[in-house]
Amino acid sequence: VARLFIHVEPHLAVFGEKDFQQLQIIRRMVTDLGFDIEIIGGPTIRDPDGLAQSSRNAYLSGQDRRKAGGLFAALHRARCRIEAGVPLEQALAEAERSVSASGFTELDYITAVDPETLTALPEGQAEPGKAGRLLGAGWIGKTRLIDNIGFTRKP
Secondary structure, eight states: OOHHHHHHSSSEEEEEEEHHHOOOOEEEEEEEETTTOOEEOOOOBBBBSSSSGGGGGGOHHHHHHHHHTHHHHHHHHHHHHHHTTHHHHHHHHHHHHHHHTOOSSEEEEEEEEOOOOOOOSSSSSTTOEEEEEEEEEEEETTEEEEEEEEEOOOH
């Protein structure tokens, strides 16, 4: 990406929030390398059941596709619980159980991070008024899906 930016010299670049970690790493790279480029995060486009649209979805069987919305559903519920004051570790554990129960064959991670640094947030209640990001990745059949959702704990 840095080589592309050097050759093209854009003033603006848009990367999807679907892969939030990639977006943040590119933002950091632009800052660290002093590129004069505005990085914009494009919103994730979702199907009616919440599944983030992705080229990876084409690899899902019909049965796996029906189960795939379970990752977003678990992250969404965790967000609601965290925003209501439930401790992070409790909301994350509930989300892990929910993803497994929805039919995912393997869970790589579900975590809560600082949206700027991507460092894990400490256990306990999220700090009121401070933003965080829930990240999840897991396997359903032979397909690895990723997703994320932002949250801000209510004061």
